[in-house]
Amino acid sequence: MGKRVLLIEDEPNIIEAIGFILARDGWQVASHSEGTAAIEAIRREAPDVVILDVMLPGRSGFDILNEMRADTGLAHLPVLMLTAKGQVKEREAAERAGADRFMTKPFSNAEMLASVRELGGVA
DSSP: OOOEEEEEOOOHHHHHHHHHHHHHTTOEEEEEOOSTTHHHHHHHHOOSEEEEESSOSSSOHHHHHHHHHHSTTTTTSOEEEEESOOOHHHHHHHHHHTOSEEEESSOOHHHHHHHHHHHTTOO
């Protein structure tokens, strides 16, 4: 398959779980665990899909997504936002910022895989 995903998440157990699910499906998975240098990591990794946590050390996922959507080189990237808070206001903020998908933790493995496949254009 060769599709690449960048997981921007600070919880090691979530990184491990998502990495395992996606790698088993043939995805190349890279991770980055803080918000401050997330944009640089996205540019460096050149992923097909970004999975972005809302709450990160240094900078919020919403700030990162807003910067991505304002950058012509990154605006096209599909983004799946992850959050431990499933409140309506979080979902609305993600939609306003331009997230393609929004998923709350805990998530099902099947839901994660299906969402990433769809965002990455994999049937």
